[in-house]
Amino acid sequence: METQVRAEDRIAQAIEKTKDPALARELLREVRRLAEKFLEAHGRPAAFMEVCGSHTHALAEFGIKYALRDVLKLLSGPGCPVCVTDQQEIDAMIALADGEDRIITTFGDMLRVPGSRGSLMKVKAEGRADVRVVYSPSDAVEIAQRHPDKQVIFLGVGFETTIPVLAAAVYEAESLGLENFSMWMSGKLVEPIVRYLLDTGETHIDAFILPGHVATILGRKGFLWLAEEYGVNGVISGFEMNEILSSLYILLDLVLKGKAEIVNNYPYVVREEGNPGAWKLAEKYFMPVDMAWREIDVIPKSGMGFRPEYAHFDAKKRFPVTVGKPKPTACRCGEVIRGLIEPEECPLFGKACTPAHPIGPCMVSSEGACAAHYKYLRQ
Ligand code: SF4
DSSP: OOOOHHHHEEEEEEHHSSSSSHHHHHHHHHHHHHHHHHHHHHOEEEEEEOOOOOHHHHHHHHTHHTTTTTTEEEOOOOOTOOOOOOHHHHHHHHHOOOOOTTTEEHHHHHHHHHBTTHHHHHHHHSSSEEEOOOHHHHHHHHHHHHHSSSEEEEEEEHHHOOOOOOHHHHHHHHHHTTTSSEEEEEEOOOHHHHHHHHHOOOOOOOOEEEEHHHHHTTTGGGGGGHHHHHOOOEEOOSSSSSHHHHHHHHHHHHHHOOOOOOOEEEETOOOTTOHHHHHHHHHEEEEEEEEEETTEEEEEEEEEEEGGGGGBBBHHHHHHHOOOOOOSSSOOHHHHTTSOOEEEEGGTBBTTTTTSSSSSSHSEEEEHHHIIIIIIOOO
């Protein structure tokens, strides 16, 4: 039977885990002091959104979210690539798997995401499809080399960090002259979704904890528009306890001073310019395309798809599938990823929907908010 860990114990464990626990305690005290100051000045807690699933998990695992719950609103945003994938697209991926001539390759989390007709795991278990989990897209290229009689399709989901890795696999397949490798490209871009959230204004957000991994590609420069055009603060953060606490401290300090800045609090990993070389490779094969997000509909130029000259690698073109509109479910992942509700506000949370029997991607994915809350924040 699963043992439930109290959030208070998590705080203690997390503080012990860091290299400098005394600093962690001090930072937590300082963050709380500033958060209380904001609460007093504005009559409401400051609301910060993280747009990286790893931050969502770190905030829950280290007990930071729980420790500050009464003074600071920490919202989980659209930072998990599996969670933001549109339901209809999930259905299309599952339909794509049907067919004896092909091998579907994917990252592990995609396997368990429920669609309207089961999941990739279900079609695999029923022997209806050859679905294989790989650790990198280049493993899929290797499978294509070993199976020249089969079409090997990789399901490419991910943000700016992953998109160059997907491009590297296409480059590899192109260099090898493989004709039996293609990719179902569903890359997503951070800027359009953050703009969408700010433009719709359906969630009040005072500042963003910006994704450290994505920033390695985009650099601090890639987020300046947030402060310059929207007057909203952002801090690029690492993932350790003290890194996150110091990032919260920086954001609170900025919002209290009424400043709008983008601070790089992960300087030993993130450069001002990011990694233009990696992005150049991504742009060789892919270009911005309109993309549907889970329960958000289509956001113009918010995804990356194949350039027309590389259509022979584009599984969407080579193996078109038609699926109807998915049946509405009671899953509220769409609201979770937009910061409208906390996972616990979904009536299925912890009852019909658990990591063992997930109803939606936010409970399936290792980066999903529902999974993080279930594991670390359940009362
Ligand atoms: S608890 Fe389950 S059903 Fe509810 S929003 Fe999360 S993943 Fe969806």
